[in-house]
Amino acid sequence: MAEGPTINTIAERAGVSIASVSRVLNGLPTRQETVRKVLAAAEELGYVRNAVARSLKSRRTHQVAFAMADIGNPVYLAMVRQIQPVLKAAGYRLVLHSTDAIVADEIDVLHSLGERYVDGLIMSPLRVTNEHLKMIATARAPVVIIGSVPEGTRVDNVRADSRTGVRLAIDHLYELGRRRIGFVNGPLDTVPGAARAAAYGEALKERGLPYDEEIVEVGDFYRAEGARAARALLDRAPGVDALMCANDLIALGALDVLRAAGLRVPEDVAVVGMDDTDLAAASWPSLTSVSLGSAERGKAAAELLLDRLNDMDSQPRVVTVAPRLVIRASTAGEAAVLGVRGETSGETVNIPLQSKGGTP
Amino acid sequence: MAEGPTINTIAERAGVSIASVSRVLNGLPTRQETVRKVLAAAEELGYVRNAVARSLKSRRTHQVAFAMADIGNPVYLAMVRQIQPVLKAAGYRLVLHSTDAIVADEIDVLHSLGERYVDGLIMSPLRVTNEHLKMIATARAPVVIIGSVPEGTRVDNVRADSRTGVRLAIDHLYELGRRRIGFVNGPLDTVPGAARAAAYGEALKERGLPYDEEIVEVGDFYRAEGARAARALLDRAPGVDALMCANDLIALGALDVLRAAGLRVPEDVAVVGMDDTDLAAASWPSLTSVSLGSAERGKAAAELLLDRLNDMDSQPRVVTVAPRLVIRASTAGEAAVLGVRGETSGETVNIPLQSKGGTP
Known part of the structure; x- marks a missing residue:
């Protein structure tokens, strides 16, 4: 040639x-x-402009990658919609990987940084293994992790606060008079699954409600699995008056099951999701959901990466985005009818964003 | 260093x-x-393994890109879910671009093939400009286009048949006794928008129904824009008894508007979407939709690209995937209640896939 x-x-x-x-x-x-x-x-x-020649010379490709756990989950969509314009304005093209949360595929993406087709990587793993930590520590390009990593890990990191988020939801259901609040979770070996399980137990305790494993079910973070888990829970414990779901997809699955069972939402069973995706506002009935600030987390990750590309030697930073509860018809049917201003509206309980910290 | x-x-x-x-x-x-x-x-x-050294040597990166028009549209999700495993099995990692159908960004992606960070590209543009055709003709790596390109364009190409798809939908509505069938379309300067507008006119004519521009509205291929367009149409022509929508997102927007107006679906207004995305089965009421074979088109595109990577000299091929109508509650409420077997089920009118042709 x-x-x-x-x-x-x-x-x-x-x-x-x-x-x-x-x-x-x-x-x-x-x-x-x-x-x-x-x-x-x-x-x-x-x-x-030839990437080969350029990368030999300047080691810059002007591309950045974002590795998502599940391209089908609108959480990542919300992140992409923030990450892309921030990077584009700085002259970077965004490339996306969808890893399906398969650890081997995430490790492969981290490994591929050695091939220098991108200048940096934002990754959102569901499980953070020792292999992840080892690859992050030796990565050939800067990495920003969206999600919780062990304390002391030297990496730029953006975190949600799902513990506070679950508490906001349980408090809301408690204030609505619900006392038998079931919990439909994702896998316990994932970081969010483990955090949300712990938070559910704590929030019940704070309100003086007993923990009853009969009304707790573990499935996976997808709609069909959420429906399956909700069905199992309802078959076993038909008396629940609320369902706290570990994400919106699970909650949509739960709504499917409740409708099929002829139960009224929220009169018979109130439902709360988590992540406040586009689907929450769009579902019927619209879904009360805990926002974990997907958009803010995406934006913060892009900014951390740009800062890192400009200064490789500064201390790693952690940004924690605060949750807020967005109340819609699935818990407060009447209030929602009175209060809506548009299809995506909802009463919000806001906790201001924490500022960037200098912690590891 | x-x-x-x-x-x-x-x-x-x-x-x-x-x-x-x-x-x-x-x-x-x-x-x-x-x-x-x-x-x-x-x-x-x-x-x-260093991409720089490797690409200098073998000109293979073992990566392939898929440039989608809108990462928020589940059509592309369905494609990714087929493309990724086909490529993975052949040893390729998939990277994704979301171009928001911005022509300049699509041209930039085609241009970036010169930088050799991928071995090939699958692209799904909404508008095919002369600039696209020029870049495709001179691209430094093989390109497969999902979407219609002008006859005679020398490129591997996967097509939907939205003309037949629109006809299936109009025939279905006609058989249900609907005679005042409105049409909510996307932009007419896009390939799908133009094709669906023409098909709507033809289908009405075949059934002997008059074309009435009063009940045709053009918005964009997103839910909020679909709602806006549907509202405008209903305000102007409250007597429509059906709405044909140019994609599922528009149809979901139309459902939002009909619910807010207190109209019953399908009793007062039957609604048909297009693309048969996951959202169609999941919406309430579930949405009758024309499948244009997103999954099949994704799979065919991945296979065409793999074949091309193995043989750069063979004739370009065109694969056309046939549409089918998936009937759900938004047109056939009672039938759906009687007929459902599960949350994603639906009665389907199948037209077998056309086999790969040797055209053009």
Whole structure:
């Protein structure tokens, strides 16, 4: 295969020095006339900035990757919608990986940083294994993790606070008079699953409600699995008057099951989801949900990565985004009917964003 | 920055020839003892297959890109879920771009093929401009287009048949006795928008129904815009008894508006969407929708690209996937209640997939 144009052939065509071509192509100050000649020659020759040549030279690809756990979960969509414009404004193209939360695939993406097709990576793993930590520590490009990592891990990190989030939801259900609040969770070996299980137990305790494993069911973070788990829970304990669900997809599955069973939401069973995705506002009835600030977390991760690309030596930072409860028809049917201002509206209980900290 | 290990340093450490290292790293048949030595040396030196070195050598990155128009539209999700396993099985990692159907961003992705960070590209543009065609013709890596391109374009191409799809929907509504069938479309300057507008007119004509621009409204392919367009249409022409919507997101917006207006679906207004996304089965009431075979189109595109990567010289191929109508509660409420077998079930009118053709 014939090689394309190079700095040498452009210099020859433009009648300028190789150093001048290099200055122009790297955007360094150069005489106007030289810039004109070089760009004209480059265009005539069909020169394409070549990632191979560029990465050999500057080790910059002007691409950044975001590895999501599940492209089908609107949480990641909300993140992409924030990450992409922040990076685009800074001159980076975003490439996405969908890992299906498969550890081997996440490790493969971390490994691929050695191949230098991106300048940095934002990753949102559901499970953080020792293999993850080892790869992060030795990664060939900066990594930002969205999700909780063990204390002391030296990595830029954006966290949700699902513990507080679960408490907001349980408090809300308690205040509505619900006393038999079931819990439909995702896998306990995931970081969010474990955190939400602990938070559910604590929140019940704070309100003086007994923990009853009869009304707790573990499935997975998808709609069909959520429906299956909710069905199992309701078959076993038909007397629950509320269901706390560990994400919106599970909650939508629970709504499917309640409707099929002829139960009224929220009169018979109130339902709360988590993540406040687009689906929560759009479902019927609309779904009360705990926002864990997906959009804010995406934006914060993009900003941390840009800061890191500009300064590789500063201390890693942790940004924690505070949760808020968005109340809709699935818990407060009447209030929602009185209060809605539009299809995505909802009464919100806001806790301001915590500022960026200097902690590890 | 110190350079990492190279073929030379591995050869030195392993005490074998450079040619032997190259054979092992490229997976060519080599003596077992040599393989062992080389891999041990490579691991000791922390060798990472380097995309720069590899692409200079073999011009293969073992990555493939899929550029979607809108990561928020489950159509592309359905495609990704087929494309990813097909490519993974063949040893390729999938990277995704979400272009928001912005032509400049699609052109940028086509341009970036010159940077050789992927071996090939699957792209699904909503608008095919001359700039697209020029870039496709000169692309530095193979491209597969999902969507319609002008006749005679030399590119591997996967097409839907939305014309037949719209006809299936209108026939269904006609058979249900609907005679005033409104149409909520996406932009007419997009390939699908233009095709569906033409198909709607033809289908009415075939059934002897008059074309009335009063009951046609153009918005965009998103839920909020679909709701806005449906509201405008209903305000102007309250007597419509059915709404044909150019995709599922528009149809969900229309359902929102009909519910807010206190109209019953399907008794007062029957609604049909298009694309048969996960949202259609999950909406309440569940949505009758024309499947344009997103999953089949994704799979076909991945297979065309793999075939192309194995044989750069064969004739471009066109695969057309046939539509089918999936009937649910939004048009056939009673039938759906009688007929459902599960949350995602639906009566389907199947037209078998057309086989791969050798055209154009």
